[in-house]
Amino acid sequence: MKSVNTEKELGKALKNKESTIEITGDLAKKTIKLRATGTVAWAIAIGAIGIAVYGAIATVPTGGSSAVVSGIAAPAAISILGGAATYSAIAIAIAAGGVGALTTLRGYKEVSRTENSITLKRR
Numbered sequence: 817m818k819s820v821n822t823e824k825e826l827g828k829a830l831k832n833k834e835s836t837i838e839i840t841g842d843l844a845k846k847t848i849k850l851r852a853t854g855t856v857a858w859a860i861a862i863g864a865i866g867i868a869v870y871g872a873i874a875t876v877p878t879g880g881s882s883a884v885v886s887g888i889a890a891p892a893a894i895s896i897l898g899g900a901a902t903y904s905a906i907a908i909a910i911a912a913g914g915v916g917a918l919t920t921l922r923g924y925k926e927v928s929r930t931e932n933s934i935t936l937k938r939r
Contacts, residue, residue, distance in 0.1 A: 817935070823904050827911025830920050833938065837924065840933045846904040848934055849897060851922050857896045858922070862915055864892035865902065869909040 818834040820826045821841040829837045839847050853861060893902040909915045924936035 823907035830917040
């Protein structure tokens with residue numbers, strides 16, 4: 817079981833297709849919110865997050881600022897997910913190399929949840 821408590825660690829765990837991931841701390845609450853978003857709302861949010869992630873990845877080699885792109889693209893996602901969950905989603909997707917990781921995250925099955933953690937198992 818891979819235990820993570822940062823967006824970067826979660827992104828890497830998803831990228832590595834870990835079979836079981838325990839998410840702890842504040843990230844657990846944000847992850848629960850990402851996973852609980854309805855299908856239609858998620859489609860809108862993932863589109864906005866995708867634009868922000870693409871912009872961030874595209875500007876890194878040139879030394880540009882991803883904050884500008886995130887600030888333009890993120891409002892639709894923020895209105896659906898809230899600011900903290902949206903920025904976590906962007907960070908997870910960047911760490912994993914793309915927004916597909918967020919869809920993968922939503923595909924994991926929840927096997928346990930406590931006040932400060934959530935454990936997910938790959939289907």
